[in-house]
Amino acid sequence: MVSEEDVREAIAAHLSDAEVNVTDISNGCSTSYRPGSLPTNRCGTGFEVQVVAQAFEGKRLLERHKLVNAALKDIMPNIHALSITRAWTPQQAAAA
Amino acid sequence: APTDVGLPPEFKTAIDAFVTENPVVAFIKGTKEMPQCGFSNTVVQILNTTGVPYTTVNILENDMLRSGMKAYSSWPTFPQIYIGGEFFGGCDIMIEAYTKGELNEALEAALNA
Numbered sequence: 001m002v003s004e005e006d007v008r009e010a011i012a013a014h015l016s017d018a019e020v021n022v023t024d025i026s027n028g029c030s031t032s033y034r035p036g037s038l039p040t041n042r043c044g045t046g047f048e049v050q051v052v053a054q055a056f057e058g059k060r061l062l063e064r065h066k067l068v069n070a071a072l073k074d075i076m077p078n079i080h081a082l083s084i085t086r087a088w089t090p091q092q093a094a095a096a
Numbered sequence: 097a098p099t100d101v102g103l104p105p106e107f108k109t110a111i112d113a114f115v116t117e118n119p120v121v122a123f124i125k126g127t128k129e130m131p132q133c134g135f136s137n138t139v140v141q142i143l144n145t146t147g148v149p150y151t152t153v154n155i156l157e158n159d160m161l162r163s164g165m166k167a168y169s170s171w172p173t174f175p176q177i178y179i180g181g182e183f184f185g186g187c188d189i190m191i192e193a194y195t196k197g198e199l200n201e202a203l204e205a206a207l208n209a
Contacts, residue, residue, distance in 0.1 A: 061192060062185050069172050076172045084188050089150060 001033065002078045007047050012073030019093070035052035046081035052093040061087065103167045107160075110170050115178040119206045120150035123165050123176040135187040139175045142194050147206045148203050180206030 004022040011020045025046045041064065056064045064087035072082065088096070113160075115121050120143070121154075126132030128140050143150045155162040155174055169176050169183045177184045179202050185193070193199040 061189055062183070065185065065189060066170065073172075081133075082173055083135070 002047075002075050004047065005032070006075055007049065007072065007079075010075055011049070011051060011068060011071045015051065015053040015055045015067065018051055019090075020052075021050040021086075023048040025081070031092050045079050046083070047079060048083045048085055050084070050086035051084070052088045052090055054085055054090060056089045058090075105166060107164050108168060111165070112181075116181040118178075119209070120148055120203065121153065121178040121182055122150060123153045123155050123161075123174055123178075124188070125154070125156050125174055127154055132156060132175075135173075136175045138187050139177060139190050142190050145194075145198065146203055148207060164172045179203060180209060 004024050007022045008020045011022075012018055027062045051068055053067075055067060059067070068084050068087060069076070069082075072079070074081070083096050111147060120138075122128075122139055122143065124131060124133075124136035125140060128143075130182055131137035131140050131208055140152070153161070155165060165174075165176060171183065171186060173186055175187055175190075177186070177190055184190070190199065193202065
């Protein structure tokens with residue numbers, strides 16, 4: 001079972017001086033999902049991730065997400081859903 | 097560039113052709129009529145809002161397709177959206193691009209190409 005801390009550590013280990021926030025959203029999706037209804041069954045481990053890192057400088061959003069995915073490569077097989085809701089440079093974070 | 101490790105050449109050729117012939121393709125869990133996951137549903141709803149014609153592929157129906165698309169896209173999760181033959185991103189990127197108006201730009205460019 002992957003924990004929030006596992007995800008946070010993996011990202012921090014690969015993106016130096018990254019500021020990482022991880023939230024477990026394991027209930028956010030369901031195999032029995034139907035539009036308009038609330039998801040009920042867990043279908044796996046899910047996390048929402050917010051990362052602020054200098055490594056994102058000069059990179060498009062797709063490339064930034066690929067950096068985060070790469071950092072989580074080893075534990076990704078045990079993660080059902082990963083939502084990267086923030087991939088900012090420190091400058092962007094300061095301006096927000 | 098997509099990693100070709102473990103990806104059969106004929107698979108790569110077939111997907112190359114498919115995402116080129118279909119300007120907007122979403123590889124999702126379920127169908128556009130019945131998405132099987134909240135993230136796939138979000139992408140379907142966004143594409144419906146834009147009004148552009150698009151194709152969905154249900155990756156739950158074929159394990160080889162499911163693992164193959166992860167390697168082809170160098171992207172570990174679904175949904176995966178292709179616009180104009182190029183990998184555009186997953187659900188979060190779709191939401192951000194839609195919010196910022198960048199999705200419409202990408203769709204217009206692909207459909208007018």
